[in-house]
Amino acid sequence: MTTKYLLREDQIPRHWYNILGDLRSPPEPVLHPGTKKPVTPDDLAPLFPMALIEQEMSAQKEIPIPEEIREVLAKWRPSPLFRAHALEKKLGTRSHIYYKYEGVSPSGSHKPNTAVAQAYYNAKAGVKRLATETGAGQWGSSLAFAGQIFGLAVTVYMVKISYEQKPYRRSMMQTFGAEVFASQTNRTNAGRKILEADAASNGSLGIAISEAVEDAATHDDTKYSLGSVLNHVCMHQTVIGLEAQEQMKLAGEYPDVVIGCHGGGSNFAGIALPFARDKMNGKDVRLLAAEPTSCPTLTKGVYAFDYGDTVGMTPIVKMHTLGHEFMPPGIHAGGLRYHGAAPLVSKLVADGLVEAIAYPQKACFEAAVTFARTEGIIPAPESSHAIKAAIEEARRADAEGKTRVILFNLSGHGHFDLAAYDAYFAGKLEDYEYPKEAVERALTTLPLVQA
C-alpha cells in the first residue's frame, strides 16, 4: 500500500505552463480603467517589473523557471501527492482519491509558489520594496517570506478587522520580516479618505488594494504584488499540476476528474491548467472548480468586463463576476470571498473546458472534519470546498457503480483557522443562500455594456 508519491528535488518543473499559448481563441484584452482601451506594458510598468508584464502577456507555451527560483522552491517542492486510503475506507468508496498537498510550504498554502517568483523578478529589476494587501494573511505571509529570501522589504496592508481578529497571521508576517499595517492607514490618500469618513471602519480588501497600489505607484523603489487572478500568477502555480501529472504516473493512474477550490483562481489554475492542456489534446478528463454558495462567481456570475477591485482603480478584465461592488457574506473561507475570477479560468469555463459547482460552508466543514480524522491533516476552510467536491464525486461514482480516479488540490492547512472549526463544532456557523438581490444590484455597476 503506497500512501504518498514523492518526486526528487531535480524533478521540480523546469518550465511553467502558459496556457495562453494554447488557447484556440485568445482571451479579451485587459482594459485601462480610465481610457477603457487595451492596456500597454507601459501602463503597467509603475506597478510591475517588465519581466512579469511580459509573462502576463506572453503566448510562449513554456516559460523557463530560473534556477534561483527552483532553489527556493526546493525548500518544500516537489510537494507530496497522497493517496487518501483512510478517507476512501471511511467513505466505503471504490473510487481512488488522490490529493496534492500544498500546505508544506513556509506559509502553509500554495501562495509562495508565485510569491517567490514575483520577489525574484522584482529583486532582479532593482526593486527595493514590495507593497501588497492581504485579507486573512495567507498571501501577506507568503510574500513576506519571499521578500526576505531575495532581500526585498515587504509592506503589507492587512484588512483592519483581520489584523485584529487574526493576530497570528500578522505575527507570522512579522517573523518573516515584513512590516504590517492595519488598513485603512493614514499612510495613503486612499486610507486617509476612508479614515476621515469613518475612523472606525473595519477596512476591506478593496481599500487595502487601493492603499498598496498607491504606495507602489508613489514610490520609485517600490512595486505592487498580487497573489491571485492575474495570468502570470496562475502560470506560476502550474508547478502544482505539472508535478501532480508526474506523481499520477508513479501511481499508475490518470485522473477522471481534477478538483480545486476556487476564489481568485490561482490554486485551481495551478492544479488544473496542465490537465486542461491534456484535455485540449483529447484526453478525457473533467476539471471541476469548487466555490462557496455565498460567493458563487463561476456558477452564478456573468462573464463580463469588470474591475478587479471594489473601488474601480484596477484594470478592467473579462471574467466571471458578481459585480465589483458585491460584498460576500463573512464565511470562514476568506480566500474564496472574491467577486471575480481569474480571466484565464473564466475563459476556460466559458469555453466549456472547466465545470464549476458551489457548496455551503457547513457541508464543507463537515467534509474537512472527516478528512482530518482520516488523513491527519486539518484543512484550510478554502481547501475544504475541494474535499467536499471530491467526496461528492466519489459518492456519485459509487451510485453509478463506477470506479473513478479523483484528484484534488489540498491548497493549505488550517492551523490558523481553528477558531472557525470551534465555531463549527459549537453549531455557530451559518449557511448563506445565494445572495441574489445583492448580486443583481452589483451587476448594474459593470463598467462596460457587454456585446
Next chain:
Amino acid sequence: MTTKYLLREDQIPRHWYNILGDLRSPPEPVLHPGTKKPVTPDDLAPLFPMALIEQEMSAQKEIPIPEEIREVLAKWRPSPLFRAHALEKKLGTRSHIYYKYEGVSPSGSHKPNTAVAQAYYNAKAGVKRLATETGAGQWGSSLAFAGQIFGLAVTVYMVKISYEQKPYRRSMMQTFGAEVFASQTNRTNAGRKILEADAASNGSLGIAISEAVEDAATHDDTKYSLGSVLNHVCMHQTVIGLEAQEQMKLAGEYPDVVIGCHGGGSNFAGIALPFARDKMNGKDVRLLAAEPTSCPTLTKGVYAFDYGDTVGMTPIVKMHTLGHEFMPPGIHAGGLRYHGAAPLVSKLVADGLVEAIAYPQKACFEAAVTFARTEGIIPAPESSHAIKAAIEEARRADAEGKTRVILFNLSGHGHFDLAAYDAYFAGKLEDYEYPKEAVERALTTLPLVQA
C-alpha cells in the same frame, strides 16, 4: 545544490532501536511509589497494555515495528532532512548544518511517532479509551489523532490555564475527535480535592497527570498514555535518528555533533540514541542536549531517584532532576518545563556519552527568527533551543578554524506559538536566571536518600 534528502516510504525503519540492550551497565530499576521496591509488570498493568510494558523493560536491541504502525507513519514519514544552506550563508559559517524536520506530522511535532505506536498496542489489547494529560497541547493533539486512527476514544486533561490561553490546540484535539477537559475537573478525586481547596486554581501538569492516571486506573476499558520520559516512548522516537543516519549517507557526510532540545527527553532520544550506538561502537560523534537555563535539569540537576510527577503518585526513577516539587518559570517553551529527564538520557549523561548545555529564552527566540527568515520554517519555542545550540556550534567551529558537520532535530513548528513570537518582538519576554534556591528547596524532597 541539494536542499533536502528524502527517503522512500519503504525506507521507514522496520525496527526501533532499543538502547537498553546495548548499555554496558543496566540502568537502576524503577521503584514502586508505595513500597519503594522495584516495580513488576503487574504493577504497571492497570495503566499500560502488556506489549508496552514489555517494551519498557526489554533488552532486545531491535524491536520490529508492526506494519500497521508503519502504514500510519507513512502519512508523514520518512520526514525530510534539510541542509540549511540559507542559514549557513546568513551566519557566514564554513560548517555544514543539517536538520531533521518533525513538524510535518499531523500535530506538527515528533509526538505522533509514539502516539501512533501506543494507540496501536492499546487497541490490539482491546482497550477502548486512552486517558492522558497535556500542557500546551502538543501531546494531547498527537494522541487524539492516533486514537482516532485506531478507533480509540481519547480523553485529554489539559492544564486549565493552557486550555484557556491556547484554545487552538484544544480545537485541534477536538477536530481530531478527542474529548478535552480543563484540569482540574470534578471527574476525579484528585481534581475534586484541588477544586475544594482552590476553585480558581490554574491547574498544573502534575494535577493533570494525577487526573489521567486516576481515570485510567478506575476504568476497566481505559489505559493511560504518556508522551515522553519512559523507555518505550524514547524508543518509538528512534525512527528519527535511524532515518537521519540514512539521510546523512545520502548527503555523503557524518555529523560531528548531533543536537536536540531537551525537556522530558523524547525528541532528544529520538535523534540521538541511534548515534549513541555508533558512539559506543567507537564513532567520534558528540551528542548535545539543549535545555532552558530556567529549567536546567541536565546541567544543574542531581542524578537521583525521584517521582515523575509533581504530587508523587508515579513510580520513582533514577534520573537527572531538579526535585519533583520544583515549579519552573513560565517560559514559552512549555514542553521543556519538566523537573526531570528520561532515565535513559540521564544514564547517558551520567556515563559521559551525552553532553548538555542551557540557553536563556530570548537568545533562543533570536535564533528562531534568524532560522525562520532563512529556512522558511517558524520553529516551536522548544526546538529553538536546538537551533541556538547548532548556531553556537557553528560559530565555535569558525573561531577554531574548523569545518564541522552539525545535525539537529527540528522537533516541531511554531504555528501555535506565535503569541510567544509577538511577545519577543514586543520586548516583553523575560530571561530567568537559574532558580538556585527553588531547586535547592525542591531537592530536599527527594523520596530516597542516595547511596
